[in-house]
Structure formats: structure tokens, C-alpha cells
Amino acid sequence: MRRHLWVVVAIIAALAAGWWLGRNAAPARSSMVAENANADIGSPSANARPNAPRRAAVHAQSELPTNMASASKPLPPPGTPLKQTFEELKARADAGDAEAASRLFRDAQRCRRFRELIRRTPQMAKRWLDEKSDGATAEALKITDAFLGMAQSQLEFLRSNAALCSDAPEQVDSSLPLALLAAQLGDSAAANCYVGGADTFGIPSGVVDHPEWLSEYKQNALAYADATVEKGDWTMVSQLALAYEGNVPSLLGQVTGIDAAMTYRYLTLSRLGVQDNSSDKTIRYLDMRLKTMAENLTDEQKLAAEDWARNAYQSYFANNRKNPAYNSFTVCQSGGP
Amino acid sequence: MPRQSIAIVLCVLAIAAIAFYGGRRSAPAQGTLPQAEADAEKAAISAKEKKEGMAAVVKPRLAATASGRMLDSAVSNPSERAPLPPANTQLKSILAELKARADAGDAEAASRLFKDMQTCAQMQRLNQMLPAMSNRVLADAPPGAPAPRSERMLDFLQRNLDFSKNNAAMCADLGAADMAELVPATLQAAQLGDAEAANCYVGANLNNWPGLLDNPQWVQDYKSNALNLANGALQQGDWSMAMLMAQAYGGSSRNMLNQLTGSDPTQAYTYAKLMSLGQPTGTQQSQRSTNALSNFSGQLTPDQIQAADQQAQQMYQQFFNNTPRQTGQIASANQACQGSGPGF
Numbered sequence: 001m002r003r004h005l006w007v008v009v010a011i012i013a014a015l016a017a018g019w020w021l022g023r024n025a026a027p028a029r030s031s032m033v034a035e036n037a038n039a040d041i042g043s044p045s046a047n048a049r050p051n052a053p054r055r056a057a058v059h060a061q062s063e064l065p066t067n068m069a070s071a072s073k074p075l076p077p078p079g080t081p082l083k084q085t086f087e088e089l090k091a092r093a094d095a096g097d098a099e100a101a102s103r104l105f106r107d108a109q110r111c112r113r114f115r116e117l118i119r120r121t122p123q124m125a126k127r128w129l130d131e132k133s134d135g136a137t138a139e140a141l142k143i144t145d146a147f148l149g150m151a152q153s154q155l156e157f158l159r160s161n162a163a164l165c166s167d168a169p170e171q172v173d174s175s176l177p178l179a180l181l182a183a184q185l186g187d188s189a190a191a192n193c194y195v196g197g198a199d200t201f202g203i204p205s206g207v208v209d210h211p212e213w214l215s216e217y218k219q220n221a222l223a224y225a226d227a228t229v230e231k232g233d234w235t236m237v238s239q240l241a242l243a244y245e246g247n248v249p250s251l252l253g254q255v256t257g258i259d260a261a262m263t264y265r266y267l268t269l270s271r272l273g274v275q276d277n278s279s280d281k282t283i284r285y286l287d288m289r290l291k292t293m294a295e296n297l298t299d300e301q302k303l304a305a306e307d308w309a310r311n312a313y314q315s316y317f318a319n320n321r322k323n324p325a326y327n328s329f330t331v332c333q334s335g336g337p
Numbered sequence: 338m339p340r341q342s343i344a345i346v347l348c349v350l351a352i353a354a355i356a357f358y359g360g361r362r363s364a365p366a367q368g369t370l371p372q373a374e375a376d377a378e379k380a381a382i383s384a385k386e387k388k389e390g391m392a393a394v395v396k397p398r399l400a401a402t403a404s405g406r407m408l409d410s411a412v413s414n415p416s417e418r419a420p421l422p423p424a425n426t427q428l429k430s431i432l433a434e435l436k437a438r439a440d441a442g443d444a445e446a447a448s449r450l451f452k453d454m455q456t457c458a459q460m461q462r463l464n465q466m467l468p469a470m471s472n473r474v475l476a477d478a479p480p481g482a483p484a485p486r487s488e489r490m491l492d493f494l495q496r497n498l499d500f501s502k503n504n505a506a507m508c509a510d511l512g513a514a515d516m517a518e519l520v521p522a523t524l525q526a527a528q529l530g531d532a533e534a535a536n537c538y539v540g541a542n543l544n545n546w547p548g549l550l551d552n553p554q555w556v557q558d559y560k561s562n563a564l565n566l567a568n569g570a571l572q573q574g575d576w577s578m579a580m581l582m583a584q585a586y587g588g589s590s591r592n593m594l595n596q597l598t599g600s601d602p603t604q605a606y607t608y609a610k611l612m613s614l615g616q617p618t619g620t621q622q623s624q625r626s627t628n629a630l631s632n633f634s635g636q637l638t639p640d641q642i643q644a645a646d647q648q649a650q651q652m653y654q655q656f657f658n659n660t661p662r663q664t665g666q667i668a669s670a671n672q673a674c675q676g677s678g679p680g681f
Binding site for chain 1: 473
């Protein structure tokens with residue numbers, strides 16, 4: 001395995017080295033970040049938000065592009081370099097082509113991950129390969145093997161996406177608007193990504209140059225969250241439960257505020273999708289969260305939340321009864337390690 | 338040489354050439370400090386930084402910071418000011434006074450406001466989290482069957498409950514509008530020289546900023562101020578800030594700083610080197626820096642490594658000579674944002 005890995009490392013290292021040397025040798029270009037410095041970001045005081053749940057205004061439906069997927073021409077073949085397809089996909093998505101918007105969102109996610117990994121994986125892989133195994137304890141060898149396994153899957157990801165992501169446009173970093181575009185056209189994975197902040201740790205990449213995205217988020221996030229739950233999406237149920245619960249800071253939590261009744265509502269719905277199994281620690285934890293929330297509610301509030309959850313389960317989850325996201329979930333997946 | 342090996346070598350060279358072209362096409366704009374395009378002077382600094390390295394650039398920024406502090410001192414001579422309200426006074430009742438004094442350049446009032454607000458924000462977070470945590474710990478550790486881990490958790494819970502109880506009166510009656518002062522108060526204290534506030538602000542997770550979505554201009558403020566504050570702190574020999582910069586340039590930060598610095602292996606290597614210079618050898622932190630140096634050096638030419646080593650050495654000599662070496666964990670930005678809380 002090690003010899004094969006060395007060949008892969010050499011290829012990816014060449015790719016990375018060429019990439020970085022090329023970047024360093026590139027001529028100066030004008031900066032691209034100042035365009036939105038004076039963007040209208042609205043009046044802060046007029047929108048002061050009490051710390052209570054509030055439904056954001058639903059994104060004006062009339063402004064949404066029409067879903068034209070069925071009438072559109074075929075998408076470019078999978079794996080076509082994003083530098084060639086970005087403009088076309090973006091134009092089609094802007095015109096309401098749902099398939100193009102979803103494809104753009106997914107390819108951009110993939111290429112963002114590619115850019116992250118190509119910076120560090122080859123060096124990390126080399127370091128772990130250089131690790132001396134003589135005299136190492138079984139525990140240390142196990143750790144080294146685990147890291148080598150991870151490095152191998154990352155290197156495979158880099159190799160298989162090199163054509164797609166080589167020289168991809170800078171706009172792939174703007175994950176929040178790309179996710180929004182696909183979410184507007186009905187992509188549930190994109191809606192989950194958007195609602196989750198569209199980046200690692202929920203801090204939207206590029207927001208420092210685009211504060212207007214935050215106002216837009218405030219207007220859109222809850223509406224897309226609700227719409228996605230209504231499509232029977234368990235990940236969004238978990239995102240809403242966490243946001244209303246308020247234990248983990250998130251952008252969505254800034255929209256929802258902390259609310260025990262709403263937390264109880266989404267946790268109850270979540271619980272309906274999980275089989276009873278008290279020996280499972282993760283289910284016990286879910287039950288404990290429910291119990292904690294219930295302590296802050298009146299019987300009336302609990303009954304109302306339980307009614308809502310039962311109705312939602314029957315109406316929205318009739319074809320998707322099992323909840324795989326009650327304990328852990330991932331948003332903004334790149335399809336890679 | 339076997340044919341297969343020749344084919345692999347040729348293949349690697351071809352990939353490197355294609356990647357070189359790709360990397361060249363995708364190179365970021367030169368002088369990527371995001372302030373540069375908005376400010377001609379900063380643009381010049383940014384270009385100079387690329388050319389001459391961080392240590393050389395720090396000098397003009399130091400001058401700017403120093404003149405800013407002189408101005409603040411002139412506005413607020415501590416001996417002429419009224420004393421601060423007694424510690425633990427209810428923040429709600431003194432918030433306006435502290436804010437007015439901070440606005441007038443009173444650094445002590447600004448620091449007090451920052452610390453009290455962070456303490457209350459931390460208390461509110463704990464009040465939210467502790468019931469669930471208590472239930473979880475107690476469920477996992479029924480009476481009569483204590484495990485060492487559970488005991489530690491119980492101790493941790495007790496400390497946090499005590500903190501919450503001790504600050505309940507000080508933090509009483511603060512509403513959402515009051516808490517929306519947290520971010521401006523932190524920035525103001527940082528600008529008036531509070532090192533902890535600077536670390537908290539520069540390394541902030543914006544999801545922890547109460548009222549952010551109603552005040553998106555805070556992100557613009559961050560863009561305008563964070564790097565200046567970071568440079569000011571580095572010039573004071575602040576290891577926490579050096580760590581934040583190393584993480585940001587290395588692309589591993591959990592805050593917005595990376596959006597200002599970009600990912601840059603040369604700078605990441607420089608700051609990892611700087612960190613290593615202040616760490617006693619053989620420690621866990623020193624091993625972490627060695628790993629980082631090993632990772633980033635693979636992306637650099639020998640000349641770049643030599644220049645980065647020199648820059649780190651220069652920064653260490655110039656700014657960190659009088660700072661104690663790192664003998665324990667360096668306080669993170671998260672810790673700097675917890676007021677007087679016991680932390681996690």
C-alpha cells in the first residue's frame with residue numbers, strides 16, 4: 001500500500017507544487033473585493049430583534065426565478081472543468097434552471113474542498129509516510145495507519161477532481177449565494193447548506209466583503225428552513241432544534257432566538273422518526289434534551305408542540321419515516337473526505 | 338531506469354506543468370490585505386509587505402498605533418477622571434455611563450464595559466446550557482457510582498453554576514438591545530489598548546455576536562479594524578495574537594480572520610516559526626509548531642524558507658524579546674471572550 005501511496009503522493013505533490021509556484025509567479029491583478037464596500041445594508045435600529053422566535057418574511061415568490069429544469073438543454077457532462085462551465089451554469093441558474101443551479105452548487109462545493117485539501121494534504125501525507133515505524137507502539141502504529149488511510153482518501157479525492165477543479169473561478173468561494181441560488185430552485189441539500197451558514201463552522205466564506213449577505217440571510221433562512229422541513233428533510237429538523245435550543249452558536253440561531261417551546265416541537269418531531277431503544281446512548285441523549293426542554297414548559301405548551309409534531313410527521317414525513325439525522329448530520333457536503 | 342519509472346516521472350512533470358499554469362491563472366490579486374483597495378496608504382503598505390516581508394511593514398503600523406494611543410491619552414488622563422463604579426455594580430444601571438466615558442476615550446471605562454459585557458454574555462450562555470449539561474452528567478453518573486470523568490464534569494458544572502450565581506445580580510435585566518453593545522464595546526476597548534479585547538475581537542466567531550443580523554455593518558468594521566489591531570498586539574509581543582495569525586494564514590482558523598489574511602503558506606510558516614521561537618523545546622506546543630513548519634515548508638522554495646526564518650527571527654527580536662516564553666497553553670480568543678467566566 002505504501003508504494004502505491006507514494007506514487008499518488010508524488011503526483012499530487014507535483015500538482016500542488018506546480019499550483020503554488022504558478023500562483024507565486026502570476027502577475028499582479030487588480031483587487032476584486034471592494035465592489036460591495038458601499039452596499040446598502042439597511043437600518044440596524046429599525047430592525048431590532050427581541051430575543052423571541054419570529055418568522056422572517058418569506059422570500060418574495062414573485063422574485064424567484066421559475067423552475068425551468070424540464071425545458072432546459074442538457075447539462076455539460078459530469079467532470080467538465082468548472083472553469084469552462086461556471087458562467088454557463090450560473091447564467092442558466094439565474095434564469096431559473098434548477099438542475100443547473102444544483103450542479104453549480106455541487107461542483108463549487110467540491111472545488112472548494114479541493115482547494116482546501118491541495119494546500120495541505122500532500123505535505124501531511126509525506127509527513128505521515130516519513131513517520132518511523134521502528135520501535136513504535138501498537139497504539140502509535142494504529143494512529144499512523146488511520147492518518148495514512150485518511151490521507152489516501154483525500155489524495156484520491158484530489159486526483160479524481162483535478163480536472164473538474166483545476167483553475168476553478170474564485171467565485172466558488174462564495175458558497176452562501178451559490179447555495180441560496182440552488183435553494184431558491186428547490187434543492188434541499190443546498191437549503192440545508194445555506195441555512196447552516198454555507199461554510200466550515202457556519203461562518204460564510206466571503207462575508208467580510210459582503211455584509212449584505214447577512215441581511216439577505218435574515219430574510220430568507222427561516223422560510224427556506226420551513227419549506228425544507230415540509231419536504232420531509234430530517235437534517236433541517238435537527239438544524240432547527242439546535243438553533244432554537246441555543247447551545248451552539250449559529251447564524252440560524254441568530255434568526256430564531258432561543259425558544260424552549262419551539263425546541264421541544266422540533267425535538268419531538270425528531271424523536272418520532274427514531275425507534276425506541278433505551279440502550280442506545282444517542283437516543284438517551286435525545287430524550288434527555290426533550291426532558292430538559294419540557295421542564296421549562298406548561299402542559300399546554302407541551303401538548304401544542306406534540307400536536308404540531310405529530311401532524312408534521314404525518315404530513316411531511318409519510319414517505320421518509322426514519323430519521324437518520326437525530327444525533328449527527330453534515331451540511332455542505334462536497335462528496336469528498 | 339525501467340520504462341515504467343520513466344513514464345511516472347514524465348507524468349509527474351506534465352502534471353506539475355499543467356498545475357503551474359493553473360496556479361498562475363488562479364493566483365489571488367497581489368497585495369490581498371482587504372483594506373488595501375479602500376485606502377491608498379494601506380495599499381502601499383500591503384504591496385510593501387509582499388515585497389519586504391512582515392517585519393519590515395510592522396514599523397509604519399507601529400507608528401500609526403503609537404500616535405493613536407497618544408491621542409487617546411490626551412483625551413483621557415486617568416488622574417482627572419472619576420473613579421469607575423464599584424465592581425459588581427449592576428451593569429444595566431451603569432452601561433450608559435461606561436459607554437459615554439468609553440466614547441470619550443476613557444480606556445479604563447472601555448475595558449470595564451468590555452469585561453462586564455463579556456461576563457454577562459458568558460453567563461447568559463451558561464444559563465442556557467447548564468440545565469441540559471446537568472441532566473446529561475447526572476444521567477451518566479447516578480449517585481453511588483461516581484467515575485473520575487463524571488467527577489470532573491460535576492466539578493466543572495459546579496464552577497460554572499457558581500460563576501452564574503455570583504454574576505446574576507451584576508447581569509440582571511439586560512435585554513437584547515443591551516447585549517447588542519457587546520461587539521462595539523469589544524472593538525472600542527481593543528482600540529483603546531485592551532489586549533484581551535483585541536484577541537477576543539480579532540479571533541471572534543461571528544455567530545457569537547448578539548445582534549449581528551441586525552447590524553451587518555459590524556462585519557465592515559471588522560474588515561477595517563481587525564488587521565490593525567492584530568498588528569498592534571503583535572508589536573506588544575502578544576503570543577495569543579501570533580497564534581491567531583498562524584492559524585489564519587494556515588487556513589485553520591474558526592473565525593473571520595482568514596477572510597482578511599487569506600491562506601498563505603509563507604506567512605503561515607513565518608508565524609509558526611515565530612511561535613516555535615518562543616516555545617521551550619520538547620513541549621507539546623513545540624511539537625505542534627514543528628509539524629506546522631514541516632507541512633508549510635513543503636510548499637516553499639529554500640529561498641522562501643530562509644526569508645521566512647529571517648522574518649520570524651526579526652519579529653521575535655523586535656517585539657517578543659521582553660515577552661515571557663510560552664510555558665503553558667496560550668489563551669485562545671474564545672477564552673478572551675469569556676469575561677471572568679471559568680471557561681470550558
